[in-house]
Amino acid sequence: MGDPTPLLEELIKIDSSTKSGANEAIAYCEKWLTEQGLTVKNLENNGFHMLVCEIGQGNDTIVLNGHIDVIEAEERQFQPYIKDGKMYGRGAVDMKAGVASSMAAVAQLKDTDLTSRIMLQIVPDEETGGINGTKYLTDKGYLGDFIICGEPTNMGIAIQSKGVLQLDINVKGKSAHGSRPWEGMNAITKAISLYEEILELPFAQESSPMFTQPSINLAKVQGGTVYNKVPDLCKMSLDIRYLPDQSPEEIVHQIQTITDGTITTHNSNNPVKTKAENPYVEALEESIKRITELEKVSIFGQHGSNDGQFFTLYGGSAVEFGPVGSDWHGENEMVYVNSVKEYQDVLVDFILSLDDNPET
Structure with missing residues (x-):
């Protein structure tokens, strides 16, 4: 040919x-x-x-x-x-x-x-x-x-190749008037803090012979409705590419231990x-x-x-x-x-x- x-x-x-x-x-x-x-x-x-x-x-x-x-x-x-x-x-x-x-x-x-x-x-x-x-x-x-x-x-x-674990996490806060944010709990800032904590979890620190670490991408943050209200709900979406020998179930478990939010798996690939x-x-x-x-x-x-x-x-x-x-x-x-x-x-x-x- x-x-x-x-x-x-x-x-x-x-x-x-x-x-x-x-x-x-x-x-x-x-x-x-x-x-x-x-x-x-x-x-x-x-x-x-x-x-x-x-x-x-x-x-x-x-x-x-x-x-x-x-x-x-x-x-x-x-x-x-x-x-x-x-x-x-x-x-x-x-x-x-x-x-x-x-x-x-x-x-x-x-x-x-x-x-x-x-x-x-x-x-x-x-x-x-x-x-x-x-x-x-x-x-x-x-x-x-x-x-x-x-x-x-x-x-x-x-x-x-790394596995794929895409998660949606609904983080709850407490609404309040925008002029008095200390009376509420901002769900958006709470979600950002959660993301930073996830980066420090044990699974995020692991490595393998071919990969230095898994990757964790903060893909979407959706929260808030108006300027003068403390947002009481934030949806955070993560794209995690985990190491070949890691368990997606264990990753979800580790995240669940540090949040009271609801975790939903959007997609998981081997x-x-x-x-x-x-x-x-x-x-x-x-x-x-x-x-x-x-x-x-x-x-x-x-x-x-x-x-x-x-x-x-x-x-x-x-x-x-x-x-x-x-x-x-x-x-x-x-x-x-x-x-x-x-x-x-x-x-x-x-x-x-x-x-x-x-x-x-």
Whole structure:
């Protein structure tokens, strides 16, 4: 299979920041894969379409998982262009490059006698949580032993990611006239004090081999109605990214011990806890070295979440691995053109190496 760059260019042209746009991109991918002689399943969930395309056979399954949706952008960002060896455009590296290269890799290998099953998944809604895409697929049994999410990693391997715990805390105060605030209890200042106390709780001080600490973002503060009244209620929203071995239940328990407020979990996502000594990780690392001539591959942990989390519930080992680029979600998102083909070559080399590696 040749250069996947033209495919990437066509995918960037599709504004897939909406459900209808993502479905349009999915339809384009289905048409392209079918034209390569591949069999494709088009599944639908809550109006979202997604694709599954399988080649090879065997007891072990490798999943190449990629999302086709992007965050919103200006119209000009859906007009890709190449300058100084870089392709610019919304989704260039996050992650239409990973999708295009994965599609090209599967097309290249379709007539090869593989001893592992390769499952390409192209999904619609990673940027908005993955519930309608990858979670739906995993719940329906589209699982794997080793999962590569083609997120941008600059050709490194992200083997772990923090979990997500988003909380809403209703903090109660006591109303009073704004001219006599000492007669009341300001719920807003009480909430801010609570936030500062949360930063000092035991869970917030912990670290792990790949992360110095969890992160705690004060995302929203909503309180007060008029100038001349002490607010008696404040809703504080936190976005906590906890360490892979921490317990979200324990985090909520620790917070509850220092507040009389009501805590509600808005969202909770699992961490990814793949080990560096996983034989698939080691095989992928060797493939990266062979193709890129890197002497050392970066093995690291991601602060953000990704669709790999949905496979961990079923025992799959997930990683993020993608091409070289920068400024994803930014004004000048780009991917290095030579990295797009190089990424495809690494995937092909990795899949073929599994036939020679009895430990995987």
